[in-house]
Amino acid sequence: MDTHEQSLAAFLAGELDDQAAAEFDAHLLTCADCWQAVREDRAGRRATAQLRDTAPHDLADRVRMTVELAARTRPPQRRVRSLTAGALAVAAAVVALVALALPERGADPPAITTVVEAAQRIPAPTGRPVSPDAGPVAHGQGWTVQAGAAELRLQYYRLDGVELLVAHADRPVGTPPDAQHAPPGDMPWTVDREGITVYCPHEDLLVAAALPTGRLATLAQRLPAN
Known part of the structure; x- marks a missing residue:
């Protein structure tokens, strides 16, 4: 990692003093790569903060029930083909349940x-x-x-x-x-x-x-x- 990358990493981690942070702010005006890295870091932090919210207590039970229902309703004469369809259905159900568990960002004023x-x-x-x-x-x-x-x-x-x-x-x-x-x-x-x-x-x-x-x-x- 070169000095430039070290400065970027320290800026993202909040480890720079006030003067160094101000100098790096000025650098961001002329460096599109660093500015993009800063924006992506902020977006990642916001997404991580949202993921930390506690999921509904019954989420695991709901996912398990969805998997079991998909297995019970699969036609035995087309086991191989329906396995793929069943897996896709389960995946879609899991994604939907997880999406419901995560908080949405409210509308802006x-x-x-x-x-x-x-x-x-x-x-x-x-x-x-x-x-x-x-x-x-x-x-x-x-x-x-x-x-x-x-x-x-x-x-x-x-x-x-x-x-x-x-x-x-x-x-x-x-x-x-x-x-x-x-x-x-x-x-x-x-x-x-x-x-x-x-x-x-x-x-x-x-x-x-x-x-x-x-x-x-x-x-x-x-x-x-x-």
Whole structure:
């Protein structure tokens, strides 16, 4: 394992100090392979967390009964052919039972879905290039949209060469069931959806972009408050 791979492994394991983690966050902006590895690691952790939930106490009995019923109803004159069909039926039944045992991720609040869709359509800014020291610059026309019970005011920004979407809500936007809280508590939290990271520093504010969480959180602190 080379130094690059060691740094990636340490980042995924949370073993880097604050400075090293910030440096690796910056590296993720230019390394598609590492960014993909980070996204896959996060997805795997969420899937593992879901699998840890306790299965129904009678799941083993239900699977055993399904197997026994398949064996009893198999026609004896076509034992070889029906063995394959019976095995497929049992496999399908087991998969269905296990699927019922696993928890499903609840539906996202409408505000999250709206923001993710808008962030996937961020247009390229027009006009003269903006200096990296210029601070956040709004581009495009801001607009208002209804997302469930919340009214969202959306605006695209460019900051440090990065395109961001900022959404102000007229009420709390709600928290997805799989939100990652850092530090632990209600705020702030992040979720990853279809290549977009959504960062919620306040209950009525969402910032979204195709960026790693740490980088997005850092940029969000420099955006306008209103």
